[in-house]
Amino acid sequence: MSFFEGPFEAEPNNSYLQANGPLHSGKIYEGYPNDLRDYFSIYLCAEGQITVNLTNHTGEAVQLQLFYQSTNNLVTYDVAPPYEVVHTPARPGWYYIYIFTGAGHQSVTPYNLQVWYTPLTAVDNYLSFMMKFFGSSDFGVAIHE
Numbered sequence: 001m002s003f004f005e006g007p008f009e010a011e012p013n014n015s016y017l018q019a020n021g022p023l024h025s026g027k028i029y030e031g032y033p034n035d036l037r038d039y040f041s042i043y044l045c046a047e048g049q050i051t052v053n054l055t056n057h058t059g060e061a062v063q064l065q066l067f068y069q070s071t072n073n074l075v076t077y078d079v080a081p082p083y084e085v086v087h088t089p090a091r092p093g094w095y096y097i098y099i100f101t102g103a104g105h106q107s108v109t110p111y112n113l114q115v116w117y118t119p120l121t122a123v124d125n126y127l128s129f130m131m132k133f134f135g136s137s138d139f140g141v142a143i144h145e
């Protein structure tokens with residue numbers, strides 16, 4: 001699997017099948033609000049957390065939506081600035097980020113899109129298991145010198 005480097009969107013990206021991706025976590029991507037639909041994708045290889053941030057969007061009737069696996073499964077959305085969606089715990093698999101621009105289309109000032117996704121590591125899973133088991137996160141770790 002090779003990442004989409006961008007940093008500028010590649011049109012056409014007007015359905016989830018044409019999504020630009022997978023995006024790097026934390027990287028700033030740019031796109032023009034020059035049409036109705038821009039799709040991007042990320043891939044989670046393990047259960048984790050997703051945060052999507054859309055800034056500097058000059059369009060009108062803007063919606064930021066997050067889908068799981070296909071556009072049949074809407075996970076969460078935001079229709080007012082500052083556009084941000086957070087999803088946790090997020091199951092492994094493909095996620096599609098959909099930026100809808102209802103009006104005010106232009107190709108001068110780009111928006112910024114930034115997505116953070118953090119797979120819960122094996123250590124996190126082990127710690128949460130231990131916390132359930134012992135009811136505490138203090139395991140009395142012995143430091144050896």
Ligand SMILES: [Ca+2]
Binds near residue numbers: 032033034038
């Ligand atoms: Ca665009």
Ligand SMILES: [Ca+2]
Binds near residue numbers: 012013035036037038
């Ligand atoms: Ca587009």
